[in-house]
Amino acid sequence: MADARKPLVLVGGAGAGLGQSVLTRFETGGYTPVGLGRTEPDAHTGTFHTVDLSDDTAAPKAVAAVIAQHGAPRVVVHNVAELVIAPFAETRTQDFERTWNSMVKSAVLLAQSTLQPMVRAGGGTFIVSGATASLRGGANFAAFSSAKFALRGLTQSLARAYQPAGVHVCHAILDGIIDTPASRALHSLDPAQMMQPADIAEAYWHLAHQPSSTWTHELDLRPSSEGF
Numbered sequence: 001m002a003d004a005r006k007p008l009v010l011v012g013g014a015g016a017g018l019g020q021s022v023l024t025r026f027e028t029g030g031y032t033p034v035g036l037g038r039t040e041p042d043a044h045t046g047t048f049h050t051v052d053l054s055d056d057t058a059a060p061k062a063v064a065a066v067i068a069q070h071g072a073p074r075v076v077v078h079n080v081a082e083l084v085i086a087p088f089a090e091t092r093t094q095d096f097e098r099t100w101n102s103m104v105k106s107a108v109l110l111a112q113s114t115l116q117p118m119v120r121a122g123g124g125t126f127i128v129s130g131a132t133a134s135l136r137g138g139a140n141f142a143a144f145s146s147a148k149f150a151l152r153g154l155t156q157s158l159a160r161a162y163q164p165a166g167v168h169v170c171h172a173i174l175d176g177i178i179d180t181p182a183s184r185a186l187h188s189l190d191p192a193q194m195m196q197p198a199d200i201a202e203a204y205w206h207l208a209h210q211p212s213s214t215w216t217h218e219l220d221l222r223p224s225s226e227g228f
Helices: 018-028 058-070 093-120 142-165 181-186 197-208
Strands: 008-012 032-037 047-050 075-078 124-131 167-174 218-221
Touching: 008 018, 008 058, 008 093, 018 032, 018 075, 018 197, 032 058, 047 058, 058 093, 075 093, 093 124, 093 142, 093 167, 124 142, 124 197, 142 167, 167 197, 197 218
Parallel strands: 008 032, 008 075, 032 047, 075 124, 124 167, 167 218
Antiparallel strands: none
């Protein structure tokens, strides 16, 4: 049986990299870590539930099962990404639908499943991982950026709706390449110029523990070498 004295951190999109780093940081801080995602990492912190977070039935059912076991989460992190890079003329409507379902619909379902339980339990923090594309639409990022813009708008709406009820809703703009084995294979960058998952997780830890007199809604993070 889970230790009821430990607060729950729930990460949607808990793959290798940032998702697992967040779970590890919060576990170190005394939280019970639970991850959700389509593919279970080879190594993971805490409990992992394999689920498509954009599935109208499966996602709420998985979250409800976690809450039934551990209680309402104190911290929820939405860290789902679906990257499509292609010229607009080659971007299909299915690509737009896929990015929206993966990133925006999954956030809607995660919020619907957790925010009210958090309110009833006395509050908490809901963090959404954004990107450079949340603010600036690149020429080959029409599908990805349109979904990230929508996710930012959704997060603003949730913040205005739930902040008075005690839930701190944050949007984190990750303006850079996160250092993972996959990104190292794709980009020829010095790791010193990349965002370290553990460092982002540390920033998320601080967001989740801000006093209510100084809540941050939007935070932008980037390597010191990154132009903006």
